[in-house]
Amino acid sequence: MTTALPEAALDAAPAAALLRLQAVEQFYGGRIRILGPVDLDVREGEFLSLVGPSGCGKSTLLRIVAGLLHPTRGTVLLRGRPLSGVNPAAAVVFQSFALFPWLTVVDNVALGLEAQGLALMERFKRAQKYIDMVGLSGYERAYPRELSRGMKQLVGLARALALEPELLCMDQPFSALDVLSARTVRDLVLDLWSSTQVKTKTILLVTHSIEEAVAMSDRVVVMRPNPGHVTETVDLRALPRPRRADQPAAREVIDRMYGLLG
């Protein structure tokens, strides 16, 4: 089921699907269904969030979209072509940062670029560009252990963006951060998403926070467990930005989503 705020209906032509999931199901041990069947489009240029309690399959769905996990059943189409293996259009930001402790900030960011066939100088130029963009210049030589959690996640973000992916997948990127650091990183993600500097225009965010999803997204996919499934997709494009949880219109949507999950 899809519901829309009234104004959103004016937006007649929906953007093309960058990624299309059709009747995707995931089984555990071959017998226990933990997710699906799920149909889902990730549209070009949108900020899409998956929200729901633990066990609803939102992170599993993200891993399927990123091509880190091959679904037991169903198909994943990237621009209409079946996806096999890691999604070449996607980069992932992990909750646990996933930085290499023995590499400096700049080496962590440059790491994935070798696989793109860039020469050494180009790799470091590209890494520096994204380090500057997330406000981490000055920390190039720092090791992850010297950084606060907020800064570590900025490195994770710079590393993903440096790949210049069409789709940025973020798996609960703010939940290991304190609230104030999370705020800085969240604002930065929104700034970068709307800026012309960044090539990545499509974002998939997995979060357990309804407030976070409503503050950031064009559309929110609400999921429930046993087995994981989509219960509703909420279109928020008519809700003006920047959004705050204490705005009446945002509050109304947030309350309704709590109702869906309650």
Add this chain to the structure above:
Amino acid sequence: MAQHLDPLPHAPIGMVLGLLEHLREAPGGREDLYKLGGPMGYELDELLPVTEAAKRLGLVTVSKGDIELTAEGRSLATAEEPERKRRVGQRLQQLPLISEIRRAVEEGDGRAPRRQFLSELQHQFSPVEAQRQLSTALDWARYGEVFDFDPDAEDFILGS
């Protein structure tokens, strides 16, 4: 080094910036201190170093249970990178420990050994606290691009 230093509060610089952004959206750039805690999920002891750091940098004033952005705090909160970084760098140079290290690096041809500061700080602080003071100074200084650290030589150095 100065005889007595006010210890740097151990707050990650990212949290200080988050505090400024939070206050920027509060009515009048002002908030009750107690309101910062509970609803944001903080214990007071986690928050105090952050408000103290913002205060020491001249970005907020704290009085009678209210915390309020200063003019500099407000313009820093609205600034974007790299302007924000530059402004933080200027404020940092007004902190004795950070400006001392910066001066030593400049006078030492771009290098100053960390152990020199560690031993001086130990006149005033415990060995553990002296190390924490230098870690916090480095975290802030890297953000403001005031100085950097070469872990192989264990020297403070000028940034790249």
